[in-house]
Amino acid sequence: MSVQSRLITSMAVLGAAVLASTGTALAAGGSGHRPASCTSSVPFRAGEDGYDTFRIPSAVRTPGGTLVAFAEGRHDGEADSGDIDVVRKRSDDGGCTWGPLGVVAAGGGDTRGNPAPVVDPRTGHLVLVTCFNSGQVTEAQIMRGEVTPEQSRRVFVQTSRDDGHTFSKPREITADVKRPDWRWYATGPGHAIALTHGPHKGRLVVPSNYSTAPPAGSSDTGQEAKYYAAHALYSDDGGLHWKLGFVDETYDGVINANESTAAQLPDGRIYFSARDQNGTSTGNRLDTYSSDGGATLDRPYAVQPTLNDVPVVQGSVLQTEGGRHAPLLFAGPSVPTARAGMAVWSSTDAGAGFTKATTLSELPAxxxxxxxxxxxxxxxxxxxxxxxxxxxxxxRRLRLDGLTPHGD
Known part of the structure; x- marks a missing residue:
């Protein structure tokens, strides 16, 4: 055998060993906190683990460095209602490999979803807020007020004290965070936040949205989408007790703040970004700020014109670590007329404006x-x-220094 042939054979054997090692790590959940060296992975795939479809992703990093990815596991199809569980997978290597699926909140024929996870900075516990409704009713029926309170949207909280391995049973907090006249209700979608500095340090804030009935005598009956709005809920004791924060009550149809997400800026303010649910204003993304920990808003929601490429869809924001000049990031599809082209935008001025940093793919997203x-x-x-x-x-893993202007 020639030297070149022996080299090729040796490389093939080494490659097989690496693949075998990767497969073992995947089966074991990537244990051992190995250094991450991958670009992408797939924690949830339709048709696997007994579910037809997985939707509504959210993720959090625990104090131990574990990534916990959450989703709705939809048993019977893509529909937003039905037999739906909240599920999770864990990664100990930065998201390269994922352990086995675990059910966090079982629907049992009903709908549990909209997972909004956050780590309590005081205890290190993982706090998860989710929503519930009967699997026999739809969002449209709930918005039209055709369901009982028991069938309608309700809110629950759970806690994990072991880095997302196990969770407490869902505990209902609906009476504390949902007004009696509200109909639809959704936490996130996406992660919640913990305030790490400022006068409300330690507060857990969950960006959310709701709907209400059209005013009595209104000709808008059947047009309830106009009456979507954003709000927040918060806890100052690690998720034990909850209160309503700000409530957006702008129902003019010009802007309809719907699914929302949040990030704490280096100056202590909270930046809120929301989906504009078919408002008549130009643009599909809205934003605002809170200077008091989410209790009130500094101004009403307004269109964010530098994100006009984003279609009508949920998006996510993250204030990155790295000091007061670290960028604020936004992720969402980048085709104005279709859910496709997942991209990341970067802001170096606290959300006043965003610049597209990268497009992950042109595929549907x-x-x-x-x-x-x-x-x-x-x-x-x-x-x-x-x-x-x-x-x-x-x-998808991305280098942070590739998401800022000029690699700053």
Missing amino acids: AYSDLVQPDRGTVGVLYETGDEGTYERIEF
């Missing part, structure tokens, strides 16, 4: 969540597929 696995890396957990939008939930 929809909901997403941003997380920072380590100081130099950003992860995008997002819905995508080769032919359809919901074929898989992919995790």
Whole structure:
């Protein structure tokens, strides 16, 4: 055998060993916190683990460095209602490999979803807020007020004290965070935030949205989408007790703040970004700020014109670590008329304006969540597929220094 042939054979054997090692790590959940060296992975794929479809991704990094990815596991199809569980997978290597699927909140024929995870900075516990409704009713029925309170949207909280391995049973907090006249209700979608500095340090803030009935005597009956609006809920004791924060009550149809996400800026303010649910204003993304920990807003929601490429869809924001000049990131599809082309935008002026930093793919794409696995890396957990939008939930790792102007 020639030297070249022996070299090729040796490389093939080495490659097989690496692949075998990767497969073992995947089966074991990537244990051992190995250094991450991958570009992408797929924690959730349609048709696997007993589920027809996975949707509504969210992600969080625990104090131990574990990434926990959440999703709705939809048993019977893509529909937003039905037999739906909240599920999770864990990664100990920065999102390169994922352990086995775990059910966090079982629907049991009903709908549990909209996972909004956050780590309590005081205890290190993972706090998860989710929503519930009867699997026999639809969002449209809930918005028209055709359901009982028991069938309608309700809010629950759970806690994990072991880095997302196990969770407490769902505990209902609906009476504390949902007004009696509200109909639809959704936390996130995406991660919640913990305030790490300022007068409300330690507060957990969950960006959310709701709907209400058209005013009595209104001709808008059947047009309830106009009455979507954003709000927030918060806890100052690690998720034990909850209060309503700001409530957007602008129902003029010009802007309809719907699914929302949040980030705490280096100056202590909270930046809120929301989907504009078919408002008549130009643009599909809205934003605002809060200077008091989410209790009130500094101004009403307004169109963010530098994100006009984003279609009507959920998006995610993340204030990256790295000091007061670290960028604020936004992720979402980048085709104005279609859910496709997942991209990341960067802001170096606290959300006043965004510049597209990179496009991950031209493939179909929809909901997403941003997380920072380590100081130099950003992860995008997002819905995508080769032919359809919901074929898989992919995790893409990006170098942070490639997402800022001129690599700053």
